[in-house]
Amino acid sequence: MPEPLTPGELLSLDRQHVWHPYGPMPGTAAPLLVESASGVRLRLAEPVEGQDELVDGMSSWWSAVHGYNHPVLNDAARGQLERMSHVMFGGLTHEPAVRLAKRLVDISPEPLQHVFLADSGSVSVEVAVKMCLQYWRSLGKPRKQRLLTWRGGYHGDTWQPMSVCDPDGGMHELWQGALPRQVFADAPPAGFDAAPDEAYTAHLRELIGRHAEELAAVIVEPVVQGAGGMSFHSPGYLRVLREACDEHGVLLVFDEIATGFGRTGALFAAEHAGVAPDVMCLGKALTGGYLTLAATLCTTAVADGISRGALPVLAHGPTFMGNPLAAAVADASISLLLSQDWGQEVKRIETGLRNGLAPAADIPGVREVRVLGAIGVVQLDHEVDMAAATRAAVREGVWLRPFRDLIYTMPPYITGDDDVARVCAAVCAAAREG
Ligand SMILES: *Cc1c(COP(=O)(O)O)cnc(C)c1O
Numbered sequence: 001m002p003e004p005l006t007p008g009e010l011l012s013l014d015r016q017h018v019w020h021p022y023g024p025m026p027g028t029a030a031p032l033l034v035e036s037a038s039g040v041r042l043r044l045a046e047p048v049e050g051q052d053e054l055v056d057g058m059s060s061w062w063s064a065v066h067g068y069n070h071p072v073l074n075d076a077a078r079g080q081l082e083r084m085s086h087v088m089f090g091g092l093t094h095e096p097a098v099r100l101a102k103r104l105v106d107i108s109p110e111p112l113q114h115v116f117l118a119d120s121g122s123v124s125v126e127v128a129v130k131m132c133l134q135y136w137r138s139l140g141k142p143r144k145q146r147l148l149t150w151r152g153g154y155h156g157d158t159w160q161p162m163s164v165c166d167p168d169g170g171m172h173e174l175w176q177g178a179l180p181r182q183v184f185a186d187a188p189p190a191g192f193d194a195a196p197d198e199a200y201t202a203h204l205r206e207l208i209g210r211h212a213e214e215l216a217a218v219i220v221e222p223v224v225q226g227a228g229g230m231s232f233h234s235p236g237y238l239r240v241l242r243e244a245c246d247e248h249g250v251l252l253v254f255d256e257i258a259t260g261f262g263r264t265g266a267l268f269a270a271e272h273a274g275v276a277p278d279v280m281c282l283g284k285a286l287t288g289g290y291l292t293l294a295a296t297l298c299t300t301a302v303a304d305g306i307s308r309g310a311l312p313v314l315a316h317g318p319t320f321m322g323n324p325l326a327a328a329v330a331d332a333s334i335s336l337l338l339s340q341d342w343g344q345e346v347k348r349i350e351t352g353l354r355n356g357l358a359p360a361a362d363i364p365g366v367r368e369v370r371v372l373g374a375i376g377v378v379q380l381d382h383e384v385d386m387a388a389a390t391r392a393a394v395r396e397g398v399w400l401r402p403f404r405d406l407i408y409t410m411p412p413y414i415t416g417d418d419d420v421a422r423v424c425a426a427v428c429a430a431a432r433e434g
Helices: 007-017 071-083 095-107 121-138 159-163 198-214 236-248 300-307 324-338 342-362 386-395 417-433
Strands: 034-038 041-048 051-056 112-118 146-150 183-185 215-220 251-255 279-282 294-299 366-372 375-380 406-409
Touching: 007 041, 051 386, 051 417, 071 324, 095 112, 095 294, 095 324, 112 121, 112 300, 121 159, 121 215, 121 251, 121 279, 121 294, 121 300, 146 198, 183 198, 198 215, 198 236, 215 236, 236 251, 294 300, 342 366, 342 375, 342 417, 375 417, 386 417, 406 417
Parallel strands: 146 183, 146 215, 215 251, 251 279
Antiparallel strands: 034 041, 041 051, 112 294, 279 294, 366 375, 375 406
């Protein structure tokens, strides 16, 4: 056993040596030191604001839908660990990957039949883009290599995904001239229940038609735009995209990395619209938050197209492709989800969030409160003071990670009613003090 380090030593080494998401080096904001996690609670190595445990309002960025340290997922990981944690996927295959792929084909929209197992969400988007570009190259249309998306999106931090993230997010300015230049439609009008706006619908159709000759694909997050601004739109726009893409010979990619596995109240957000994409990306909740794994699914038409090309293979193959440990936990996580009335649990949390967040509408500086499925958002009319807002939530015994003008929560589906109420109280406290 290595020599134990005190919390103070760990935090000091962390500050000196360890990058955190979107952070400076050395670090400026002190992260909370987590010692363990179980159910919906994170246990801190030392008390902060008088709390040694925090109810997790973030599901570790959409992923830990069953909570932490779950006996079923622990068993799946342990069982697979004793067989093998990894073997290469080139020339070899194994039961966890095959089972998971078959499972994803069975539960996703019918036309999606083939699965590429990647190691993170961003990589699955890279693979999706590569599939689309390669498809058109194979069909003798190499000019079709741009992407169209709408503003307000987020698709990951590697190169192609960054090029379709919201261009007003700051990162685009930093990378101007370096990133591929994509085609941007206006952000979809807000409101899950709002009737589709005709002028906006016409805007989407016109833009896709105008750029059809150079477009490989349209890529969007269906129904919920996550890290780009936590906004919800009418599923009707997805039907418009499907029609316009079919009419103009453009592929349609749905990035369901955040929305997949029940978060919006449907197993996949595409189901709200009743349309299927040509390519779909999954990640985040895929392994119930245990390990990094993502998947890119495609139709037989896309796979056939690629396989008929001059280079008749999909030219991608990460070292840890199809990782057995992650695949085994993912399959167990999906079984666990489907073995219960997950829709009822998401609805229960939705009701709890609606009731608990309603008072936030009266807090000065709050612009809007919105809830969809197990997602609750309080949008301010100003940039949140992240340190003050986080501290206010911790004081209420809750972990939140606000950003920009947003204080939001997507709790694990196992969160009990009392804990949902507690999370809501913390969101309100953060809105008051942030
Ligand atoms: C998180 C996210 C990604 C990126 O996934 P990583 O695993 O962080 O690379 C891509 N698209 C959407 C919609 C996401 O929410």
